[in-house]
Amino acid sequence: MGTADGTVTGSTKVVDHGADADRYVFAVMGDGFTAAEQPAFQTACTGFTTALQATRPFDAVWNQINVHRIDIESHQSGADNPLACGDGSAPTGGATTADTYLDARYCGDGSIRRLLTVDSGLAQTTANARVPGWDVIVVIVNHAEYGGSGGGKVAVYSVAADALEVALHELGHSAYGLADEYEYYQGCSSGETDHDTYTGPEPGEPNVTAVSDRSTLKWRHLVASATPVPTTTNPDCTTCDTQANPVGANDIGAFAGAKYFHCGLYRPAHDCLMRTVGSSLPFCAVCQEAIKAEITRGSSPACFVASAVYADTTHPDVVWLRDWRDRRLRPGARGRTGARALVAVYGRVGPPAARHVQRHPALARLLRDRVLGPAVGLARRHGRRG
Numbered sequence: 001m002g003t004a005d006g007t008v009t010g011s012t013k014v015v016d017h018g019a020d021a022d023r024y025v026f027a028v029m030g031d032g033f034t035a036a037e038q039p040a041f042q043t044a045c046t047g048f049t050t051a052l053q054a055t056r057p058f059d060a061v062w063n064q065i066n067v068h069r070i071d072i073e074s075h076q077s078g079a080d081n082p083l084a085c086g087d088g089s090a091p092t093g094g095a096t097t098a099d100t101y102l103d104a105r106y107c108g109d110g111s112i113r114r115l116l117t118v119d120s121g122l123a124q125t126t127a128n129a130r131v132p133g134w135d136v137i138v139v140i141v142n143h144a145e146y147g148g149s150g151g152g153k154v155a156v157y158s159v160a161a162d163a164l165e166v167a168l169h170e171l172g173h174s175a176y177g178l179a180d181e182y183e184y185y186q187g188c189s190s191g192e193t194d195h196d197t198y199t200g201p202e203p204g205e206p207n208v209t210a211v212s213d214r215s216t217l218k219w220r221h222l223v224a225s226a227t228p229v230p231t232t233t234n235p236d237c238t239t240c241d242t243q244a245n246p247v248g249a250n251d252i253g254a255f256a257g258a259k260y261f262h263c264g265l266y267r268p269a270h271d272c273l274m275r276t277v278g279s280s281l282p283f284c285a286v287c288q289e290a291i292k293a294e295i296t297r298g299s300s301p302a303c304f305v306a307s308a309v310y311a312d313t314t315h316p317d318v319v320w321l322r323d324w325r326d327r328r329l330r331p332g333a334r335g336r337t338g339a340r341a342l343v344a345v346y347g348r349v350g351p352p353a354a355r356h357v358q359r360h361p362a363l364a365r366l367l368r369d370r371v372l373g374p375a376v377g378l379a380r381r382h383g384r385r386g
């Protein structure tokens, strides 16, 4: 605390779709922008917002999103970029040091130059003070070296070329729990020998898996029946796989090589923004689904009922509703048109409605006793007969 490297001067809500409590909230701040460089930070923030809105699936849920810009004047311009880094790389344009508010530095782990980190605790403290309802923080670092990092709900990227794609990739990590879909750590040509074949447990991230069996693949609902599983295998586990994509560009399957291993782990698509940055690639369908689920969390009928009305996720009605949703409404399930329409409606009004009900216990009781309880009871009786 009490850093002497800069000052927070203000904040502005630049995308406003309603109260923060009802929305998914981005807090965007800069590091290494001096007082004189604030216009450049504002331009960078606008660039981020524009790119976000143009990217699937953020475009589809844009009306669920708010963005706040937090203005920070750093004492000096730039970031720390050390001469030596464990990967043997040299700093582009020479080594730099700068006294900046969030202490941005390249080679943040001592071994990879592109790993650009900040004081994420201070970033969160700063966001708490200005935008208490934030869901994710984005830090734009004023330095021309390519880099970024993501974790702990803080995504960091620099103003280098391809920076916006780095930002979206890092958001994939920090806000949506996505893994890297590439199959090396230091690099395919680094000669590393400790990333040949993965032997650990099933990874927790939604977009990588150790499973190559179609029947238990966690994203099997997105795999077409004509797509083989595994879709590719790597003929030489000592190196990266260079074979061409045997299926369609956007097809989902199980492709060997993911999360820093040449073999033993599979990714959902041949390529994805979580695998390659700088080729204008989209997020693959599996990553898109995970992002959308986080932004619209609490918007399904069962979650709406559980969180807002029953306030008890083990209530029999809630259990029944969740089961009904899982059978009828999950992506890939053969939901009726009506059921799909219901989900679409909840996607739009669900989170605000649930938050409204949460603040009005009397309304929650009324809904539970007079509307949802009887409706669920009727549906359950009908379901048993049918």
Ligand SMILES: [Zn+2]
Residues within 6 Å of the ligand: 169, 170, 173, 179, 180
């Ligand atoms: Zn990554």
Ligand SMILES: [Zn+2]
Residues within 6 Å of the ligand: 181, 207, 268, 269, 272, 273, 274, 283, 284, 285, 286, 287
């Ligand atoms: Zn992906």
